[in-house]
Amino acid sequence: MRSQLFSQEYLERSAPEGFALQNSKMLKVTLQGGTVMARQGSMVAFQGDVRFDYQSAGGIGKVIKKAVTGEGLDVMSCTGSGDVFFGDAAADVHVLELDGSDGLSVNGANVLAFEPSLSWDIKMIGNAGMLGGGLFNTVFTGAGKVAITTKGTPVVLQVDAPTFVDTDAVVAWSAGLQTGIRSGGFKPGALIGRTSGEAFQLGFSGQGFVIVQPAENPKHGGSSGGGGGAAGGIGGMLGRLGG
Template sequence: MRSDLFAQEHHEVEGPGNFVKQSSKMMKVELSQGSVKALAGSMVAYQGDVRFEHQGAGGAGKWIKQKLTGEGLPIMRMTGSGEIFLAKNGMDVHVIELENDSISVNGANILAYSESLEDNIQLVRGAGMLSGGLFNTTLTGSGQVALVTDGPPLLLNAGEAATFVDPDAAVCWSAGLQIQLKTDIGMKALLGRTTGEEFQLGFHGQGFVIVQPSENMRFGGAHDGGQQVNNQSPLGGLGNLLR
């Protein structure tokens, strides 16, 4: 039997670490002990004795945060022994090694992360109620994180100059950066003559910002690959809790 499907580039990739990229669109989790958290429904194949369990919010406090902010994603815990292959809607996969670090991540861009990392939903400093509240997931500690981007990402060095990013295109950034919400809402916006660029996140300090060439539309509540995220409810975060 002959086919380009059997070419070496399509074979399983072996590599060091628990998170191994198989291609630009797929990654493999090497599970031998402990567990790994991943986006529910992201498994496309697995080999071995693997169990998938629903991961709760992790206590009443985190559950309330998820309901109030809409930031929390459905997470599953994978345990056992084997290899699990993960993907999300053909998006590009990237793996980050955290070594006693902390990053702030758009929840819609999380594919998987090590059980050793502490996760927490936090209000983005400087982006308050005027924007409807902007909340991201902070991952802290030592371990691996797999992110997805809708297209090739751009790495910006926030320390070179004041950096402004569309909130819907921001994937992740250094947790230590100072953030301000820049708004441009005037009479033209009130009359419906908008540019669609009324909100930007300003990043200041030493660190990086990752931007994708697409918008999750958190401010507009559009489809983002399975998750509906809308922080523009007249009730703010309480609107999500009362749905």
């Protein structure tokens, strides 16, 4: 049989144990008796002897936080020997390696998979929690790799000056940055009946980076960024304040 599908571009790529991009939309994780944590429902294929164990939000403490904040992960452990492929609604996949010097704050809906050597928890975003519930993110610390998704090709902003990002477009940032909510400077009454993300921005200061995608996450559920986190929580709640 002949087809362009059988060209090297589409064939499975060989890789050592650990994380590797099969292509821009798909993550390949090679296991040799080890474990990887991943978003429930993100496995699209696997080869070998791999077992999957669903773990809700990852402990009773995280379950409670997820119920209260709307942020968090329904994760599964993938254990065994073989290759596992992950994807999420054809979103772009990016792999970050934490070295333990700084954490990563990321919208939980944008997390695809991560190594179990990383610790994670649901934390309030700076002083934004003073505005109300739902302003929380998932923070990873320690050393290891995490794969995240974006809708389209992102921009990575270096925070060497005060930086402001649409609350529904921000994906992740250096956990050491200072954060806060800033009004978009609209005139009084301009927000009535409107839910635009431009009404409020998430502000950053300090030294670090911010990852921004060229699309807004949905405010109520859905894959590739739906529900919870900076995007779902902040954008959804602030949108309700304006509408």
